[in-house]
Amino acid sequence: xxxxxxxxxxxxxxxxxxxxxxxxxxxxxxxxxxxxxxxxxxxxxxxxxxxxxxxxxxxxxxxxxxxxxxxxxxxxxxxxxxxxxxxxxxxxxxxxxxxxxxxxxxxxxxxxxxxxxxxxxxxxxxxxxxxxxxxxxxxxxxxxxxxxxxxxxxxxxxxxxxxxxxxxxxxxxxxxxxxxxxxxxxxxxxxxxxxxxxxxxxxxxxxxxxxxxxxxxxxxxxxxxxxxxxxxxxxxxxxxxxxxxxxxxxxxxxxxxxxxxxxxxxxxxxxxxxxxxxxxxxxxxxxxxxxxxxxxxxxxxxxxxxxxxxxxxxxxxxxxxxxxxxxxxxxx
Amino acid sequence: xxxxxxxxxxxxxxxxxxxxxxxxxxxxxxxxxxxxxxxxxxxxxxxxxxxxxxxxxxxxxxxxxxxxxxxxxxxxxxxxxxxxxxxxxxxxxxxxxxxxxxxxxxxxxxxxxxxxxxxxxxxxxxxxxxxxxxxxxxxxxxxxxxxxxx
Numbered sequence: 001x002x003x004x005x006x007x008x009x010x011x012x013x014x015x016x017x018x019x020x021x022x023x024x025x026x027x028x029x030x031x032x033x034x035x036x037x038x039x040x041x042x043x044x045x046x047x048x049x050x051x052x053x054x055x056x057x058x059x060x061x062x063x064x065x066x067x068x069x070x071x072x073x074x075x076x077x078x079x080x081x082x083x084x085x086x087x088x089x090x091x092x093x094x095x096x097x098x099x100x101x102x103x104x105x106x107x108x109x110x111x112x113x114x115x116x117x118x119x120x121x122x123x124x125x126x127x128x129x130x131x132x133x134x135x136x137x138x139x140x141x142x143x144x145x146x147x148x149x150x151x152x153x154x155x156x157x158x159x160x161x162x163x164x165x166x167x168x169x170x171x172x173x174x175x176x177x178x179x180x181x182x183x184x185x186x187x188x189x190x191x192x193x194x195x196x197x198x199x200x201x202x203x204x205x206x207x208x209x210x211x212x213x214x215x216x217x218x219x220x221x222x223x224x225x226x227x228x229x230x231x232x233x234x235x236x237x238x239x240x241x242x243x244x245x246x247x248x249x250x251x252x253x254x255x256x257x258x259x260x261x262x263x264x265x266x267x268x269x270x271x272x273x274x275x276x277x278x279x280x281x282x283x284x285x286x287x288x289x290x291x292x293x294x295x296x297x298x299x300x301x302x303x304x305x306x307x308x309x310x311x312x313x314x315x316x317x318x319x320x321x322x323x324x325x326x327x328x329x330x331x332x
Numbered sequence: 333x334x335x336x337x338x339x340x341x342x343x344x345x346x347x348x349x350x351x352x353x354x355x356x357x358x359x360x361x362x363x364x365x366x367x368x369x370x371x372x373x374x375x376x377x378x379x380x381x382x383x384x385x386x387x388x389x390x391x392x393x394x395x396x397x398x399x400x401x402x403x404x405x406x407x408x409x410x411x412x413x414x415x416x417x418x419x420x421x422x423x424x425x426x427x428x429x430x431x432x433x434x435x436x437x438x439x440x441x442x443x444x445x446x447x448x449x450x451x452x453x454x455x456x457x458x459x460x461x462x463x464x465x466x467x468x469x470x471x472x473x474x475x476x477x478x479x480x481x482x
Binding site: 141162169 | 347352357359360363364366368369370371372373374375376377378379380381382383384385386388389390392393395396399400402403405407410413414417418419420422423430469471472
């Protein structure tokens with residue numbers, strides 16, 4: 001058995017390592033865009049597997065995709081969703097700005113894995129063709145932005161929101177526990193009037209609650225998918241009703257309220273819903289940075305501010321540190 | 333340094349904060365960079381968004397598990413600082429006026445006295461009124477101390 005096999009695309013033949021499931025276009029991207037260490041985020045593999053599975057379901061329902069191809073694509077997507085084949089997605093972030101090479105990476109891997117399952121040679125593109133079947137009714141230009149939205153929404157719903165909510169709840173529990181402890185409040189890092197430790201921490205919990213509300217607002221736009229717009233938003237080469245059908249399938253598969261975007265030109269020309277996401281996260285971050293920084297200051301040892309709290313396993317603050325004399329120095 | 337324990341979770345989370353804000357800048361430029369029918373900064377955008385979500389989520393989880401949940405107040409220190417704070421003088425302002433209250437605070441600071449010692453030494457308020465008004469527990473919610481002894 002040779003270490004390489006030959007596959008071809010519209011530009012000619014390409015040599016591909018024999019044990020890899022990707023095809024000619026992925027190999028070309030690897031050769032021309034192996035830049036740095038950043039790979040396309042793994043979250044996009046999962047998002048694309050959901051997308052391709054749902055596109056196959058919508059295409060079969062319309063009678064466009066043969067049952068055999070549908071069944072094989074579904075099976076391979078389920079394998080990917082179960083964590084298999086992730087090493088077959090080697091492409092780097094610094095590629096074409098449309099993400100086309102990654103879409104083709106997905107199409108080629110699914111096609112070749114279908115070949116393996118069907119007992120046909122890798123690269124034969126039969127019984128499942130990367131473009132004609134896996135990419136049916138789609139273009140990179142509508143599938144990549146849709147996969148971005150799916151990846152972002154899943155990340156927020158399954159990962160970020162639960163983590164921030166748990167942190168908020170833990171802080172709120174401390175606020176409740178400490179609601180009677182009177183401490184000295186500080187402004188300009190100097191003594192001001194008293195408040196309770198519970199009041200102070202309830203403020204931190206509230207900042208996180210507001211951050212979560214902003215993320216929730218931002219998600220509305222992320223649920224609008226570009227699929228069905230194909231190359232420039234007109235929907236050429238896609239069937240009537242595909243956009244709505246595939247969005248409904250993705251909503252069902254992911255359990256998240258995805259819909260077809262009312263205007264495909266809008267969501268292919270710009271990704272404003274995604275643009276505001278990290279800003280919302282950053283806002284959340286600037287909020288939650290406050291609490292650690294403040295608690296950091298307040299538990300500093302001999303340093304300028306106040307050892308109000310200790311965390312687990314931390315040392316008691318030296319007795320010699322008299323707050324008042326320190327404050328007097330800092331005032332002058 | 334033997335026994336030294338540093339606020340490492342705090343430092344990790346604040347570094348994450350900086351990275352997330354930097355990612356936001358990249359995504360903002362990317363989002364502004366579309367030409368005609370299509371934006372062509374998509375891999376850049378999703379790479380930064382995915383990283384922000386991942387490090388923010390993991391950072392929050394670790395910060396909660398390894399810092400927030402184990403945090404205990406140092407009640408003794410807290411009480412000491414409350415008692416020694418000259419800014420409790422604020423409660424006296426509605427009773428004896430802002431200027432006299434300031435005078436007490438400065439006198440305490442300059443002569444290393446407690447607030448009460450300073451107040452009584454200057455004769456600006458009687459002990460009973462001082463004890464009634466300068467009560468930190470009463471200073472954590474809206475309310476104005478009255479001048480009359482109560």
